[in-house]
Amino acid sequence: MAKAGMLRAEDWRAIIGLAGECRDLGDDATAWRDHLVRRLARMVDADLGSSGETVGHAGGPLRSVGVANWGFDHFTSPKVHGAVFAQVLEDPLCYDLVERWNAEQAREDGAASTRRKLVEDREWYASTGDDLIHRPLGVDHVVACWRTTPGDVRIGTTLFRGRGRRDFDGREVAIVREAHAVLASLVGGPLARFEDPSPRGLPPHMRRVLACLLEGDGDKQVAARLGLSAYSVNQYTKGLYRHFGVRSRAELLARWLRRAYPDPPSWLE
Structure with missing residues (x-):
């Protein structure tokens, strides 16, 4: 050996x-x-x-x-x-x-x-x-x-x-x-598994909304930064919840904090 x-x-x-x-x-x-x-x-x-x-x-x-x-x-x-x-x-x-x-x-x-x-x-x-x-x-x-x-x-x-x-x-x-x-020891934490929902599976506009949310922006701030309506931000956010299997913004943020994913994210291009 x-x-x-x-x-x-x-x-x-x-x-x-x-x-x-x-x-x-x-x-x-x-x-x-x-x-x-x-x-x-x-x-x-x-x-x-x-x-x-x-x-x-x-x-x-x-x-x-x-x-x-x-x-x-x-x-x-x-x-x-x-x-x-x-x-x-x-x-x-x-x-x-x-x-x-x-x-x-x-x-x-x-x-x-x-x-x-x-x-x-x-x-x-x-x-x-x-x-x-x-x-x-x-x-x-x-x-x-x-x-x-x-x-x-x-x-x-x-x-x-x-x-x-x-x-x-x-x-x-x-x-x-x-x-x-x-x-x-890092797989399932900082290193994503293949079956984990990936940000790269999202359309570009939803990735940008996700990036703003991860920086702590509220709906109005996201709308202003990205030039979107409040309604659009709300719909994109709900889509993010479905994609990642969470029910709230707090759960979404906790997922990233728990995983200790990189900052800035590799998927934000």
């Missing part, structure tokens, strides 16, 4: 820096995950990767809640990797390593494992996973880490190297592991 002690001081600085960068994008579940997989891939010299959430691990079928991908266009056409992703989303267990990762996580939540740790080369290169997933994508070695968060939701990242490249070493595995240990 890769130990945290294998990490250097600069690795810890990079991990803490990554967590801060993700927090700056934390109110957008896709944006912070895009950044996570891109930066973590560069930290461990991976060629491509995915970061997402899955549910259903306490029993019942696995279900992907959402995923962010990076780097796949450099290896295959969108048609090829789109077909591979569709297949894995429909049946995650067609990827042989999923069951092995699940077993590894059952033994130790948050464990980071390489493909070679879980299955020997001879067995892997004759497997369905290599034939249906790795070969079409042009990848071989992989490291993955999954960690459980409240609500039986697992967050995780899977990073790949192209065929012919070396395996991930112990230090690189430890970086992936410790990055997820830091980030897992």
Whole structure:
């Protein structure tokens, strides 16, 4: 098992820096995950990767809640990797390593494992996973880490190297592991889940009203700042309540205070 002690001081600085960068994008579940997989891939010299959430691990079928991908266009056409992703989303267990990762996580939540740790080369290169997933994508070695968060939701990242490249070493595995240990405690708080209602799902005018409300403006102030009628502000505010599942302005503000989302928000463009 890769130990945290294998990490250097600069690795810890990079991990803490990554967590801060993700927090700056934390109110957008896709944006912070895009950044996570891109930066973590560069930290461990991976060629491509995915970061997402899955549910259903306490029993019942696995279900992907959402995923962010990076780097796949450099290896295959969108048609090829789109077909591979569709297949894995429909049946995650067609990827042989999923069951092995699940077993590894059952033994130790948050464990980071390489493909070679879980299955020997001879067995892997004759497997369905290599034939249906790795070969079409042009990848071989992989490291993955999954960690459980409240609500039986697992967050995780899977990073790949192209065929012919070396395996991930112990230090690189430890970086992936410790990055997820830091980030897992923030998911559902400063880092939005995929199923959380997102401000980016709102029309631009409603986002602007939301930004004013978060700054403490009353209806008249919002109307004056945005050049809207009081009636329009009232209707937009009701729409915001419905979108975020709250019943009052106090609940809406409490949601942001509790989540400690960034200021200014990443979605206000």
